[in-house]
Amino acid sequence: MTGKKHKAQNALNRLAAALVDDILCTSDADILAEFRAAGGDPDRHAAEMRTLFERSVVAANKSKMLAAKAGAARARSATTPSPVPIDIAKARQLLRVILDRPAAQASLTMAAREESELSDADILGLLEDLRVLGVLPSGDGNSGTT
Amino acid sequence: MHSGQEKAGRSRDDIAKAIRELTPAELIRLKKVAGYYAAGRPIWSTDLLQEAFTRAIDGRVCPVHVTVVKFLAEAMRSIAHGEGEKVENRLVLVSAGASSEVARQADAYPDHGLNAEQRMVSDESVVEMRKAILGLFADDDIGQIIAEGMMDGLEGEELRELCGLDATGYNSKRRLVRRRIDNAYPEGWKL
Numbered sequence: 468m469t470g471k472k473h474k475a476q477n478a479l480n481r482l483a484a485a486l487v488d489d490i491l492c493t494s495d496a497d498i499l500a501e502f503r504a505a506g507g508d509p510d511r512h513a514a515e516m517r518t519l520f521e522r523s524v525v526a527a528n529k530s531k532m533l534a535a536k537a538g539a540a541r542a543r544s545a546t547t548p549s550p551v552p553i554d555i556a557k558a559r560q561l562l563r564v565i566l567d568r569p570a571a572q573a574s575l576t577m578a579a580r581e582e583s584e585l586s587d588a589d590i591l592g593l594l595e596d597l598r599v600l601g602v603l604p605s606g607d608g609n610s611g612t613t
Numbered sequence: 614m615h616s617g618q619e620k621a622g623r624s625r626d627d628i629a630k631a632i633r634e635l636t637p638a639e640l641i642r643l644k645k646v647a648g649y650y651a652a653g654r655p656i657w658s659t660d661l662l663q664e665a666f667t668r669a670i671d672g673r674v675c676p677v678h679v680t681v682v683k684f685l686a687e688a689m690r691s692i693a694h695g696e697g698e699k700v701e702n703r704l705v706l707v708s709a710g711a712s713s714e715v716a717r718q719a720d721a722y723p724d725h726g727l728n729a730e731q732r733m734v735s736d737e738s739v740v741e742m743r744k745a746i747l748g749l750f751a752d753d754d755i756g757q758i759i760a761e762g763m764m765d766g767l768e769g770e771e772l773r774e775l776c777g778l779d780a781t782g783y784n785s786k787r788r789l790v791r792r793r794i795d796n797a798y799p800e801g802w803k804l
Contacts, residue, residue, distance in 0.1 A: 472739050479743060481763060481766045483653075484690070490646060491642065493642075493788065498638045499641070502641050512641060513635075
């Protein structure tokens with residue numbers, strides 16, 4: 468900004484501030500009289516201003532809701548463990564170890580015992596079921612140990 | 614009032630309630646304040662007012678001893694100032710072929726004119742607006758002194774003495790100055 472423009476801009480800013488001071492000190496009666504003299508309807512204007520305020524409230528609430536949603540999404544992504552790559556060979560090995568236990572032989576169905584005929588998805592499903600049943604220690608889905 | 618209470622801020626609900634209860638005269642004041650602060654700045658008065666409302670109910674602290682009208686007026690001043698600063702700090706890229714003047718400046722690069730002068734608001738428009746406002750009082754010497762004094766940041770008492778008016782006469786004259794500017798620029802002056 469050049470000096471000349473800067474000076475003029477500051478002058479206009481100071482004028483605006485002085486006019487604001489004056490309007491804040493002007494009596495209600497004078498304010499209303501001036502407004503009517505300029506063709507305005509104070510009640511109608513008040514209704515418009517209140518509508519503007521209510522729109523601001525809605526906008527602020529929406530903004531808060533979006534912020535809250537974003538915060539919740541961030542919290543969810545922070546607590547949800549990222550998927551760990553599964554070594555299906557180790558998973559099959561782990562299942563085989565469990566299935567070879569005598570107790571398992573007695574309690575599992577023939578179909579469940581035939582690990583080699585199960586799909587990868589079935590293997591993972593079975594391991595998850597065993598984990599839920601407490602047969603498999605928590606977090607030991609891929610280590611090959613029980 | 615206890616100093617702790619003075620520092621305390623109104624709650625969001627208190628501010629919203631106070632705004633909803635503003636009288637028609639107070640709402641006119643707010644509208645006018647928005648017009649003055651938006652004048653010559655890259656923001657519409659309605660947007661300025663709405664932004665002030667939003668900030669008021671969205672966390673800005675309103676001390677209990679400050680009226681909601683003054684609080685909103687100050688919020689508008691702050692927002693408008695920020696908008697003005699944004700424009701001043703904005704880098705504007707200008708096509709060198711846009712005009713012969715721009716081409717001349719481009720040829721003279723590095724000329725600070727290319728980043729400082731090619732802004733949305735030209736120097737001339739600001740200077741001319743100042744002149745135009747003072748010109749509203751070409752037939753009124755006292756009015757011109759008051760308008761120019763306001764532009765120079767003179768305080769009320771100092772300005773009153775310069776005008777040679779008593780307090781009542783000065784207040785009345787100052788009001789006339791404001792009304793004349795209002796009549797000339799009902800939506801605030803635009804650059």
